[in-house]
Amino acid sequence: MKQEIAPRQSALRFAFSRPGFCTFRLPDGATADPARAVTATFARTSGVSLGKVSGGDPAELARALCAAIDERLPESPRHVHIWRRDRALPGDPGFDPNDAAAQRSAVLEVRPGLVLNEHAAADDAIVDCVIVEPNEWWLGWHRASGAVPESRWPGGVPNIAAPAGMISRAYLKMTEALLWSELPVEAGDRCVEIGSAPGGSCLALLERGCAVTGLDPAEMDPTVLAHPRFTFVRARAKDAKRSVFDGCRWLVSDANVAPTYTLDTVEPIVTAAGARVEGLLLTLKLTDPRHAARLPAFEARVRGWGYRRVHTRQLALNRQEVCLAATDRRLVSSRE
Ligand SMILES: C[S@@+](CC[C@H](N)C(=O)[O-])C[C@H]1O[C@@H](n2cnc3c(N)ncnc32)[C@H](O)[C@@H]1O
Numbered sequence: 001m002k003q004e005i006a007p008r009q010s011a012l013r014f015a016f017s018r019p020g021f022c023t024f025r026l027p028d029g030a031t032a033d034p035a036r037a038v039t040a041t042f043a044r045t046s047g048v049s050l051g052k053v054s055g056g057d058p059a060e061l062a063r064a065l066c067a068a069i070d071e072r073l074p075e076s077p078r079h080v081h082i083w084r085r086d087r088a089l090p091g092d093p094g095f096d097p098n099d100a101a102a103q104r105s106a107v108l109e110v111r112p113g114l115v116l117n118e119h120a121a122a123d124d125a126i127v128d129c130v131i132v133e134p135n136e137w138w139l140g141w142h143r144a145s146g147a148v149p150e151s152r153w154p155g156g157v158p159n160i161a162a163p164a165g166m167i168s169r170a171y172l173k174m175t176e177a178l179l180w181s182e183l184p185v186e187a188g189d190r191c192v193e194i195g196s197a198p199g200g201s202c203l204a205l206l207e208r209g210c211a212v213t214g215l216d217p218a219e220m221d222p223t224v225l226a227h228p229r230f231t232f233v234r235a236r237a238k239d240a241k242r243s244v245f246d247g248c249r250w251l252v253s254d255a256n257v258a259p260t261y262t263l264d265t266v267e268p269i270v271t272a273a274g275a276r277v278e279g280l281l282l283t284l285k286l287t288d289p290r291h292a293a294r295l296p297a298f299e300a301r302v303r304g305w306g307y308r309r310v311h312t313r314q315l316a317l318n319r320q321e322v323c324l325a326a327t328d329r330r331l332v333s334s335r336e
Pocket residue numbers: 167168170171194195196197198199200201202215216217218235236237238254255256257
């Protein structure tokens with residue numbers, strides 16, 4: 001994230017940081033915009049710092065937080081988002097940024113009118129309270145944007161409940177990807193997923209009413225296989241017949257291969273004569289951390305296929321990988 005920000009926002013100076021939490025200093029006299037403090041693929045959320053509060057227990061910290069809100073914030077907020085900096089990878093034991101029930105109760109004791117860890121609405125002022133250490137909370141604030149869904153979620157993580165008997169974490173990952181990308185996926189749409197086994201993400205799309213084709217050399221979960229709107233093609237994407245992609249509106253890839261392999265697989269599908277793939281949700285596995293520096297080149301390649309809106313984000317449910325969303329397609333005439 002630091003490497004990503006350094007060339008784009010060169011005025012920022014790295015300041016206090018811990019794994020999962022980073023602060024930057026502005027040049028003297030400069031002010032930060034609370035509507036969009038820092039945007040980066042690897043920054044889950046950002047805000048303008050209000051400093052920190054310290055205390056021996058949640059009750060003391062909560063009193064200090066409320067005093068700081070009154071003293072340091074230019075306006076009175078309704079929303080407070082309290083979360084922990086990440087100490088573990090998503091999916092690993094101990095990963096739960098929203099595991100802050102005791103801290104939230106302590107804040108509500110002091111200020112019962114506050115709305116804690118709810119999704120906010122466009123233009124709402126949000127106080128960000130990051131539990132950096134048990135006795136040290138860092139405070140910031142930002143303004144939620146109607147155009148940036150993650151700016152409205154606590155810590156940039158949407159409140160998604162895991163269904164009973166969830167097939168794979170990819171169910172949550174797909175749900176987060178759809179919320180973040182705001183792709184207009186509708187009931188009846190044809191979707192194809194490359195790397196579909198065991199089937200969590202296919203299930204999330206089936207629940208939206210889509211007709212889904214899964215492509216994978218591995219086995220699918222029987223619940224997904226039995227779904228009347230699901231078709232399984234047991235093959236690697238490059239070995240599948242082109243007709244598998246006929247009528248595909250949304251193409252998803254979650255194959256555990258290097259990013260260039262994913263892009264090499266997707267390119268001939270979306271640029272084939274007659275293809276009308278409107279949008280993409282591609283998981284790009286950062287099998288080598290150096291791939292992170294190549295994300296702008298990967299995005300440019302996808303724009304070259306005619307997609308005008310291309311974004312990448314390390315979703316809360318992404319491990320060593322990012323999600324690339326592409327939409328708003330202008331069909332490239334030379335290939336039509
Ligand atoms: C992370 S898992 C996918 C999880 C899945 N999306 C879900 O919702 O459960 C990665 C999958 O990619 C598949 N895969 C790897 N290379 C592939 C290829 N070239 N074509 C299709 N699938 C591939 C693997 O067999 C594996 O099942």
